[in-house]
Amino acid sequence: MTLSNEGKKMILALQFVSGYGGEFRSWRLPGASADAYTNMDYQVSIAKKAEEGKFHMIFSADTPALTNDLSNQSPMHQMDPLVSFAAFARETNNIGLVSTVSTTHSYPYNTARTMKTLDVMSGGRIGWNAVSSSMGGVAENFGTRMLPRETRYDMAYEAIEAVQTLWGSFGEGAMVLNKKTGEYADMSKVSYANYNGEYFKTKGPLPIPASPQGQPPIFQAGGGEKGIEMAGKYASGVYANPYTIADAKMHRSALHESAERHGRSGEDIKMLAGFMFTIGDTEEEALERRRQIMDYAPEMETAQRVQYLGMMVNLRISINDININQPLPQELVRQTSPNMMDPRAERVMELIQKGLSVKDILAHGVINYHPVVAGTAVQVADFLEKWFTSGATDGFSIVPDSLHDGVEKFVEQVIPILQERGLFHKDYEGPTLRENMGVPYQYGVR
Amino acid sequence: MTLSNEGKKMILALQFVSGYGGEFRSWRLPGASADAYTNMDYQVSIAKKAEEGKFHMIFSADTPALTNDLSNQSPMHQMDPLVSFAAFARETNNIGLVSTVSTTHSYPYNTARTMKTLDVMSGGRIGWNAVSSSMGGVAENFGTRMLPRETRYDMAYEAIEAVQTLWGSFGEGAMVLNKKTGEYADMSKVSYANYNGEYFKTKGPLPIPASPQGQPPIFQAGGGEKGIEMAGKYASGVYANPYTIADAKMHRSALHESAERHGRSGEDIKMLAGFMFTIGDTEEEALERRRQIMDYAPEMETAQRVQYLGMMVNLRISINDININQPLPQELVRQTSPNMMDPRAERVMELIQKGLSVKDILAHGVINYHPVVAGTAVQVADFLEKWFTSGATDGFSIVPDSLHDGVEKFVEQVIPILQERGLFHKDYEGPTLRENMGVPYQYGVR
Ligand SMILES: Cc1cc2nc3c(=O)[nH]c(=O)nc-3n(C[C@H](O)[C@H](O)[C@H](O)COP(=O)(O)O)c2cc1C
Numbered sequence: 044m045t046l047s048n049e050g051k052k053m054i055l056a057l058q059f060v061s062g063y064g065g066e067f068r069s070w071r072l073p074g075a076s077a078d079a080y081t082n083m084d085y086q087v088s089i090a091k092k093a094e095e096g097k098f099h100m101i102f103s104a105d106t107p108a109l110t111n112d113l114s115n116q117s118p119m120h121q122m123d124p125l126v127s128f129a130a131f132a133r134e135t136n137n138i139g140l141v142s143t144v145s146t147t148h149s150y151p152y153n154t155a156r157t158m159k160t161l162d163v164m165s166g167g168r169i170g171w172n173a174v175s176s177s178m179g180g181v182a183e184n185f186g187t188r189m190l191p192r193e194t195r196y197d198m199a200y201e202a203i204e205a206v207q208t209l210w211g212s213f214g215e216g217a218m219v220l221n222k223k224t225g226e227y228a229d230m231s232k233v234s235y236a237n238y239n240g241e242y243f244k245t246k247g248p249l250p251i252p253a254s255p256q257g258q259p260p261i262f263q264a265g266g267g268e269k270g271i272e273m274a275g276k277y278a279s280g281v282y283a284n285p286y287t288i289a290d291a292k293m294h295r296s297a298l299h300e301s302a303e304r305h306g307r308s309g310e311d312i313k314m315l316a317g318f319m320f321t322i323g324d325t326e327e328e329a330l331e332r333r334r335q336i337m338d339y340a341p342e343m344e345t346a347q348r349v350q351y352l353g354m355m356v357n358l359r360i361s362i363n364d365i366n367i368n369q370p371l372p373q374e375l376v377r378q379t380s381p382n383m384m385d386p387r388a389e390r391v392m393e394l395i396q397k398g399l400s401v402k403d404i405l406a407h408g409v410i411n412y413h414p415v416v417a418g419t420a421v422q423v424a425d426f427l428e429k430w431f432t433s434g435a436t437d438g439f440s441i442v443p444d445s446l447h448d449g450v451e452k453f454v455e456q457v458i459p460i461l462q463e464r465g466l467f468h469k470d471y472e473g474p475t476l477r478e479n480m481g482v483p484y485q486y487g488v489r
Numbered sequence: 490m491t492l493s494n495e496g497k498k499m500i501l502a503l504q505f506v507s508g509y510g511g512e513f514r515s516w517r518l519p520g521a522s523a524d525a526y527t528n529m530d531y532q533v534s535i536a537k538k539a540e541e542g543k544f545h546m547i548f549s550a551d552t553p554a555l556t557n558d559l560s561n562q563s564p565m566h567q568m569d570p571l572v573s574f575a576a577f578a579r580e581t582n583n584i585g586l587v588s589t590v591s592t593t594h595s596y597p598y599n600t601a602r603t604m605k606t607l608d609v610m611s612g613g614r615i616g617w618n619a620v621s622s623s624m625g626g627v628a629e630n631f632g633t634r635m636l637p638r639e640t641r642y643d644m645a646y647e648a649i650e651a652v653q654t655l656w657g658s659f660g661e662g663a664m665v666l667n668k669k670t671g672e673y674a675d676m677s678k679v680s681y682a683n684y685n686g687e688y689f690k691t692k693g694p695l696p697i698p699a700s701p702q703g704q705p706p707i708f709q710a711g712g713g714e715k716g717i718e719m720a721g722k723y724a725s726g727v728y729a730n731p732y733t734i735a736d737a738k739m740h741r742s743a744l745h746e747s748a749e750r751h752g753r754s755g756e757d758i759k760m761l762a763g764f765m766f767t768i769g770d771t772e773e774e775a776l777e778r779r780r781q782i783m784d785y786a787p788e789m790e791t792a793q794r795v796q797y798l799g800m801m802v803n804l805r806i807s808i809n810d811i812n813i814n815q816p817l818p819q820e821l822v823r824q825t826s827p828n829m830m831d832p833r834a835e836r837v838m839e840l841i842q843k844g845l846s847v848k849d850i851l852a853h854g855v856i857n858y859h860p861v862v863a864g865t866a867v868q869v870a871d872f873l874e875k876w877f878t879s880g881a882t883d884g885f886s887i888v889p890d891s892l893h894d895g896v897e898k899f900v901e902q903v904i905p906i907l908q909e910r911g912l913f914h915k916d917y918e919g920p921t922l923r924e925n926m927g928v929p930y931q932y933g934v935r
């Protein structure tokens with residue numbers, strides 16, 4: 044299998060997080076909207092800015108539960124991403140809108156109905172990230188306990204098929220609206236869904252017509268054998284979090300193979316790699332901003348991060364033993380070696396060699412969930428180019444540290460570079476998410 | 490118990506139906522938007538017009554199922570009322586937005602989350618019509634059979650309490666957003682819901698702050714002992730369908746008594762009586778429009794209506810035996826008497842005595858679900874005044890035959906009359922639905 048992006052352009056998703064950004068204390072930054080979580084004017088302004096930059100889509104991860112301590116951090120997710128999407132659908136024209144909706148904790152009829160309504164209302168711009176909700180605390184909000192992975196995935200398959208069957212139940216062309224003859228709908232094109240699974244049953248029909256893209260494409264998030272298998276069967280897009288190009292290639296290959304096992308083409312699944320950034324006019328300015336965000340954290344947390352950093356290079360260090368504003372002392376540097384369990388360790392070694400202070404190494408985001416670039420717009424563009432041209436991924440799911448100026452900086456500084464280099468489209472290919480992603484039209488179950 | 494409206498003003502709700510109106514073939518009228526169901530620009534324009542008229546609220550009844558034959562009729566409900574409400578919330582400023590969400594077929598966590606998000610986003614303008622979904626075909630969309638009434642109401646009580654507990658779980662003042670101290674939320678004001686019912690369990694918390702009205706008020710729809718009992722415990726508003734002033738007074742008294750049994754004041758529950766109208770410059774013009782809508786119906790349906798009309802006055806008649814464009818022949822008129830089972834029969838007798846043609850009697854809406862006035866704006870205002878000043882109801886839930894011009898006519902012609910007569914407010918009392926309805930603030934379970 045060859046993974047090539049020759050002649051192609053990258054796909055970009057903006058992770059909306061909770062309206063603040065990937066750094067959960069960035070709400071404290073000067074200029075940031077502390078109330079982004081509840082401020083819909085602000086959220087819409089971010090969506091518009093992303094559209095100005097021709098982002099293919101906004102992606103809202105979601106979990107129906109409070110999943111972090113809000114004492115000093117902003118929430119991980121929106122109040123309700125689909126409510127925000129209704130506003131975005133009205134106030135933007137081209138950008139896709141992809142949200143997670145749990146396959147475990149929502150009735151297929153309700154999921155199908157709300158997402159299809161949004162799809163019709165947005166002119167075919169909605170996508171469904173179908174996840175089984177594995178986070179702790181979620182099941183308890185629905186009166187159950189977390190189910191075994193096997194069961195969650197069995198349910199997810201059923202949920203997707205039930206939803207797609209409902210979507211297809213109001214056939215294409217069923218809306219007639221002929222005032223002269225009085226025919227409102229052609230009921231011969233409307234059929235029961237009669238979906239009868241082990242976990243989900245639904246009769247239908249769902250009385251909502253096809254959108255310009257037929258129905259929302261399915262997305263899948265995360266790796267794991269089960270996830271990749273499910274993606275091969277259903278997904279048009281995958282949100283992945285590879286830390287290295289090698290990881291990404293493995294994941295992308297596995298997705299292509301899975302698609303082919305299910306009678307589809309690897310090209311039908313677009314992988315989007317998570318990527319976080321802080322843009323400054325200089326690398327030092329970007330680092331300074333990340334140091335600032337680090338300073339918002341309680342000391343305890345910084346202590347833990349220092350300890351964790353040590354583990355990545357097989358060192359036992361404590362914040363009490365070292366000066367984090369200094370490089371590691373030479374005798375410690377000599378003892379370092381990359382921890383083979385962690386793909387991010389090589390990057391840490393590199394920065395230690397360069398003689399950066401411990402704080403600056405952390406500021407570079409080496410222990411973040413995603414690869415991070417703290418630097419100039421050119422450095423960010425270089426990173427994306429390198430990954431993309433190596434064939435590692437179809438695109439990126441980018442997470443600004445803080446949306447309040449991060450989206451603007453990316454749109455105004457990084458995107459023009461990517462466009463100039465021929466790596467990113469200059470305009471939307473069409474009005475629907477499927478057209479912009481380059482994935483086939485679909486209506487009903489495949 | 491005295492039911493008086495002295496010194497009060499009536500509350501008005503606009504029933505949104507599916508975007509078309511109370512007559513399901515009105516989509517064929519010249520000037521009507523045949524695509525109102527999917528056309529969000531149009532729907533928003535109706536919401537704005539209603540707000541211009543100072544309507545207290547839009548009310549969207551809802552059932553998660555296709556409940557009528559769409560061959561020549563528009564659907565009974567919207568694609569998804571909460572999606573439309575997100576748009577209305579953004580594009581209006583004062584009007585309340587009340588939707589049905591099933592207490593049987595939605596998880597309390599999901600209901601609580603979406604409604605509270607809308608409530609925050611709209612600045613405190615959302616209401617929840619909590620109904621147990623008794624319509625055929627609904628349960629099958631959720632893989633079950635229709636439950637006995639008893640069970641449905643037990644579940645409804647639990648659903649409301651679970652939702653209200655979740656609403657209250659993120660305490661007032663919990664959002665701090667202090668950039669200086671770094672405190673995002675005061676977690677001592679956030680608590681688990683730990684709702685543990687027989688049908689619904691949910692742990693929470695739901696991380697959404699209070700809206701300016703605390704949380705959405707509860708509405709209840711329909712009469713029946715169980716419904717009235719539930720309203721007394723929870724509801725701030727009730728959608729009722731009395732056909733006569735006497736019916737309405739009985740219903741309103743029952744609601745007041747029920748409220749008092751639950752330690753509340755009768756004044757805390759506002760009853761809104763359903764009412765349909767067609768406005769013309771003359772009564773004849775209004776009737777002509779209703780004849781036109783009747784002509785859109787298949788002959789079979791008109792035949793059934795004629796037969797049904799006969800039954801209301803204890804006559805066996807068939808469309809084949811009479812000329813519906815003529816008054817009933819005198820020998821038939823002599824045989825009529827009001828069917829005591831039907832509160833609408835008196836009105837039919839009256840119109841027969843007046844010598845109207847059978848078609849015109851039907852055109853007056855005598856066998857409609859709601860009382861109907863087909864006439865001038867003054868006639869409509871007179872009807873509302875008579876009911877209101879008699880103390881029959883706190884207000885009305887009005888249903889135009891067709892929204893496309895019916896809302897405009899009501900706003901431009903009827904409302905000024907009501908205002909002049911001192912029966913309707915001239916402006917919104919405040920920014921929230923609770924303030925406009927005159928019902929107390931509430932947060933969490935009472
Ligand atoms: C980029 C990315 C995005 C994800 N988004 C979500 C999400 O929105 N909601 C969620 O509950 N889980 C999300 N997950 C978690 C995965 O769906 C998955 O549950 C996780 O990888 C654990 O795998 P398992 O479910 O096979 O146990 C995400 C994971 C990744 C890598």
Ligand SMILES: Cc1cc2nc3c(=O)[nH]c(=O)nc-3n(C[C@H](O)[C@H](O)[C@H](O)COP(=O)(O)O)c2cc1C
Pocket residue numbers: 549550551552589618620621622623624638710711712713715716728729730763
């Ligand atoms: C004005 C009015 C509005 C109603 N709205 C709804 C609605 O939106 N959805 C629904 O399923 N039922 C609705 N109903 C039905 C009632 O909630 C109730 O189910 C019905 O009166 C039957 O009573 P029962 O549930 O006690 O059997 C409405 C009834 C009335 C009179």
